Amino acid sequence: MAQHRVVVVGGGLAGLASTMKLAELGVDVDLISLTPVKRSHSVCAQGGINSCNDQTRQLGDSEWKHFDDTVYGGDFLNHQPPVKEMAFWAPKVIDLMDRLGVPFNRTGEGFIDRRRFGGTLYKRTAFAGATTGQQLLYALDEQVRRQQAEGRVKKYEFWDFLGPMVDEDGRCRGVVAQDMVSMEIRALPADAVVVATGGCGLIYGRSTMSVFCTGSAVSRCFQSGAKYANGEFIQVHPTAIPGSDKLRLMSESARGEGGRVWVPKKPHDVRAPQEIPDKERYYFLEERYPEYGNLVPRDIATREIFDVCVNDGLSVDENRMCVYLDLTHIPAAELDRKLGGILEIYEKFQGVDPRVEPMKIFPAVHYSMGGLWADYVKNADGGLLAGAPRNHMTNIEGLYAIGECDYHYHGANRLGANSLLSCIFTGIFTGSSILNYAQGQSKGHADVSSSLIESAVAAQTQRHDDLLTSHSGYDENPYLIHQELGDLMTRVATVVRRNDQLTEAIEKVNDLHERAMRVSLSDTGQWTNQNVIFAKSVQDMFPLAKTILKGALQRDECRGAHFKPEFQKQSLTSDDPQERRRQAEQWCDEFEANNRRYLKSTVAEWNAAESTPELTYEDVDTSSIPPRPRLYGLVGAEVIEEVWNERAKAAQEKEAVAASH
Amino acid sequence: MSVSVTPETSFWLRHEFAIRRLHSLLGIVPLGLYMVIHLLTNASLLNGPETFQRSVYLIHSPGKLLPLIEWGFIFAPLIFHAVLGVWIARTGRSNASQYHYANNQRYSWQRWTGFIALVYLFFHILHLHGWFHAELYLELARQLGFATFRPYNAASTLVAAMQGYVWPAFYLVGVMACVYHLANGLWTAGITWGLWISPQAQERASKLCLVLGIGLAIVGASAWWAAVSPGEEEIEQWVEVENRMYDVATEAGLVTPNPEKRLESAEEEVPDEVEVRITVTD
Amino acid sequence: MIALEPNAKSRPDFITVRVRRQDGPGKHPYWETHRVEYEPELNVISVLQRIAANATTADGKKVAPVAWDCGCLEEVCGSCTMQINGRVRQSCSALVDKLLDESGDEIVLEPMSKFPVLRDLLVDRQRLFRALTRVKAWVPVDSYYDMGAGERQLRSAQEQNYPLSQCMSCGCCVEACPQYTKIELPRLDQESDEAYERRKLEAYDEAFVGPHAISQAMLFNNHPTGKALASERVDALTGPGGIQACGNAQNCVSVCPKEIPLTTSIARAGRAATVQMIKKWFEK
């Protein structure tokens, strides 16, 4: 058997899981990462990782229910076969991570402890203190280090992936990458390439993500012809700590333990928060949602905070959006006992004690559900066919996408603690697929033509050198461009989206993109030039930014994280039972019509000539769980549900009859 | 390419661990133990020259074996510990001026007191003991004012050697440095050997070593005071006491007569018959 | 009022930031002064971001932006270690307001001193990771297939291991350790990348592993499967550059941003070595 060689780009959970598995299968792996893999963004995840488990099973839970919750949470935009496979693999993934030494919290008897997370009724979430992502990543990092010591893996850390190397048959034959220290540009030929480069939060300037999450790698694949799907679905977390460099996550449990959200009634009141009397405070969540108060679900809290700041102009700070999250009415001892860890984070980074002064918080971009379009092969049970070479292969043959930068699993909205799972699952599951693909090829890494290598390296060298050369009229500062892009994207394409704003923003982003191509760098040296690396990544943010905006503009509906007030489905208005029933029927008709039109993946292809994405729409595989309405907080939800259930039953019967013929 | 590297390590590197553990062990036994006994012995002078002389007789009872014991159990370990100590101290780059943590200061002081001990012990042993017992050498050393201690005139020669200001000051610094070095060394050795592990245990051990250090400092200070406070008058009186004790002790066969261990002036008074008897006891 | 009130303190309009720069390995370091407009809630990362965007010194000279490393910006990734006002720490959690309280209106930034400088504040910390290989800091599982759950572990074991497992390889501990000294090998003439790499690793493998690696060794020696390599790890720790190089300065534990009980691990390693030494004597 010929020795196979695969390049894995990205050393987060997904990339490391993939590397580990491929190395076990006997494949040589070149692992490329912007940063030492142990520092990848996955370390930031705090909450946990989901799986159905022995305990929940006895309460009626099952893998199927995990599958169902995920799809329901994602508003049915998830591709069901991969999600199903993932849900059924989840317990195995946790078992494996347990064996690899992840210090999961334990019950008194020594079993893995579980907690409950959003979007489910079961305690599915395994966690390791408040640093689950870090612990999972380290366990994988250790195994990869072990494989590296055995010579199976070679790491290229502090290397920037510049693009896939695609041959004349459209097959990916390796990558071109750049050493960020010596600035050497080199081609790494491979039998297959796996992209596992995570999210793209930096397009929004500041987010809860790491500085590595520029989306540049994905964008470079996109610009090389790979398709990008569901770009417009960006998850925004309601409570983050606004910082001048990053928006750090503030866990939901602060509200769970009685935290109250408010703003001063007087805009930008200059008084210290403690000095503002109760009657001059606007507890907007409690007033607007008397029933749920501060514990409304994530997306609603997010939208309301946004609304109060942007539309009502009641932000606490004048030049920055934020509201108070107040815990000061709870005794400090109780706070320390229940929320110690997270309060320390706030104290550490804000220098303010949240036990005496209300915290300032604001929603922040948190996760991108969309990503590189990739294929899969369905099996007879409605899951994935193990080992099929096309699993997770993008439309460029031999180029795979896994982890946060794929698009299948989280639909329109990701459930908490499902992402770590999807990353590890895709990394492990695709191992045999990639190996099978490599084995099926007559040509591998050893016989990539030198002309292909030379031209690929030359193209990147040209781009690099060009950026370092001064051109007349080129005077843009990449840092300022990035700031402008981030501000714009945050304003129009996060929580609430409006078509007029989106249309306007597209113009502005086109303009900014042109300016970004005319940057002038303050460092033109050939040694550890972070300036040029950053400039490239800023330039590469634009194709994705444009895809997000265009996708959002064209999707005239509300689905998951994508919210357009104009197209919000209305509550039932009538009190008369019969009329109410009629309205419910109509509501369901509209729902079905909307699904026929919009229950589709947005698939973008980059048109380099026009410098714009071209969108098409692709059906979503909903074969296992038919879509149903999410009725949270809607007036008349019971009636709609009743009508919907009757319809679903009728449809089922019809199908059964059709099947028996 | 496999990343594992198997360098050809030198003998030193391969056995560094064992050598360092030996260094640590020798610091405690025999050196630490010796120092405790030694200081106690010297402090016994406070009780008068008789007590001190008795202790010295006891120490010197092995007679001709003594140099062997000295070299085997004290000088050799000391030199080993000292040479290695200097080497160890040089492997570190003390940064106590940058990081002011108490334990870091202690670390630095362990090194400084080591160096002080080195200088102190070299001169201390030269000063009183003289290092070697070759006749020719001793003569020279004595002319230079070294090897001044005569075990059979223990108190008087010791006190005589400690007159003035220079030696007493030198001794005070040296003794205190040694005390710190041992007390703190015990604490670090406990970590090195894995005796105290948790921060709480280390804290407790630290207190224990502090108490031990203070105790030893008191003993050391007493020894020092006992040696430096008496004047000419006491010396004269004590020489007589010692000579009397010598006569009796040799009579009883408790002491191996050895002129080198006595003051020249005392030696002249020794009656001849005594020497005959010595040959018998030998 | 009890709460920290940034507005109440008088702050300068501008902060002076002195940066120790170095253009590349082997080049001469030099100092450069930058001025950054004061804002509340700044941290050192945001100061550096502003310096990068401006790229102009206090006296108006255009310069290349200062190179530095950062990632998570929330003190979990370990990227952003540097010496700030003479003390090693993470720059993302170094708040300007607190620094100003310490030192007036000047902030001094220097690269770590125990690693070769690549450029400015960016250093090569490969040796930190190499140390993890030396102590085999992993669980030697048979395979990555589904083999059912791992062994049950008592809560007390988890509680002992979890703190150790939070080590983010930032290097603060080794930077502050007086026994950890810099290894920087100049490249020889015509030396190939691979030969150089090899020479570097050899040098790293003989030098002090560092408290973080000792702690990782203890972490895995306390894992039901990790134990399988326990004696190999102790062998590594008693080999060249092992625990014997520690001089119990205990700075490591004082500066560790994750408050990892490093000195406890060192003492545990010391005990394991003692036990193993005795065992070996009597088993041979």
Ligand SMILES: Cc1cc2nc3c(=O)[nH]c(=O)nc-3n(C[C@H](O)[C@H](O)[C@H](O)COP(=O)(O)OP(=O)(O)OC[C@H]3O[C@@H](n4cnc5c(N)ncnc54)[C@H](O)[C@@H]3O)c2cc1C
């Ligand atoms: C604050 C926060 C908390 C979270 N909490 C949870 C949680 O509790 N549960 C949960 O399930 N999910 C959580 N998530 C989401 C989850 O952490 C991420 O989705 C997941 O870690 C992504 O992993 P990944 O392997 O896909 O990518 P990443 O971990 O982002 O890794 C990307 C890798 O790609 C490399 N890379 C990127 N670009 C390039 C390039 N151009 N060249 C070379 N290499 C490149 C990087 O260096 C890195 O190694 C959270 C996210 C955030 C922001």
Ligand code: HEM
């Ligand atoms: C003569 C010069 C001496 C020098 C240069 C010296 C130097 C040192 C040094 C550098 C250490 C630290 C070793 C380490 O941390 O690994 C040390 C430890 C120690 N020394 Fe000395 N020393 C000297 C004399 C003595 C003497 C006379 C004693 C006994 C009284 C002594 C007892 C100890 C002890 C008990 C330790 C602790 C060992 C450990 O931590 O494991 N030393 N010495």
Ligand code: HEM
């Ligand atoms: C006030 C304090 C001290 C006094 C009065 C003192 C006195 C003496 C005397 C009188 C001798 C000569 C013994 C002989 O030759 O038989 C001697 C030897 C010696 N002393 Fe001290 N000493 C003091 C402190 C110390 C300390 C702190 C140490 C450290 C370990 C030390 C180590 C030694 C050694 C190693 C010898 C030589 C060994 C021998 O042959 O006895 N002394 N000291």
Ligand code: SF4
């Ligand atoms: S032990 Fe602490 S200081 Fe050392 S590398 Fe780990 S986290 Fe950093």
Ligand code: F3S
């Ligand atoms: S600072 Fe260094 S000397 Fe030992 S106790 Fe820590 S490793």
Ligand code: FES
């Ligand atoms: S940037 Fe991650 S620790 Fe500071």
